[in-house]
Amino acid sequence: MPTSALSVERVLTDARSAVVPALRAAVNGLSAPMRRLAEYHFGWSDQQGAHIEDTGKGARPTLTLLACEAVGGEFEQAVPAAVAIELVHNASLLHDDVLDRDRLRRHRPAIWAVAGVPEAILLGDALFFLGVRTLAEAPAPLASTGVKWLVTAAQRLVEGEHADLTLEERDDFSLAEVTAMAHAKSGVLLAEACAIGALAGGADADRIDHLRAYGAHLGQAGQLTDDLLGIWGDPAVTGKPRLADLQARKKSLPVAAALTADNAAARELADLYRGPSDPGQLQRVADLVEAAGGRAWAVEEARRHARTALEHLRAAVPASRAAEALTLLAHRVADRTR
Structure with a gap:
């Protein structure tokens, strides 16, 4: 990767x-029906099975490769880990779309909306186990310590999804609970993406811990940003209908911050959130989230987490090219809050 004219797009x-190529090779090991569904989900084919050009970002595998390079390794050493991380992440997306009844994924119909809920659940299961198998077949320590870290992260992700579902039904919650849920859903897998990449590169425990913390804080910044875009973002960019999170009465981070505030806007918001979802009131709900302070809090928290991520990156003493790339990725997350 060149040190000049480096951009996030070039990094990705x-x-x-x-x-x-390694991800496609892994997916080719699935049965034909599962493989066809996976190719559509990953953006490699359309609903009729015709080949299309994938334009996905692949942030998590990118972090895995860069973490390996940051500690002196080569991309090739971390490719099995990057593939495993991407497979597990996509397994979680398939299940998350079913749980949330989100009909769109990456600007087109989600698997469950195309092929049905059972197919989406089974494909998610298949990708999860394929991810574990991919890492288990890699050289040590990926096949031992790496598998343990990946499975532990997946377990915490499931716990985060469950917490998200239960919070939807509760009026008595704290902002700390919602923050912990968001970290389990998104930050943990990003943290392990970095940690396992550093493990592949032969890093010592201290550097692994700092890169894991970089990923965790970057993940929290990213979740805050996604939650902000879920309310105030452009559907052409997010790929989801405007105000969809509010219509679903999600306890996203800006909403949770607003609902736990002590002001008149928060109390009015709480009354609306307890009632049935009315599409005609969604803009009013969004305005109340902002008036209660939820938007400003989330923006500042996202930027704080991005800054903290960079502090841990510096403490890991990364190689210069990887340091530049990982810094660019953190700045990109912070800039999306603008």
């Missing part, structure tokens, strides 16, 4: 060129 493209 370079990582994808290293990961996608």
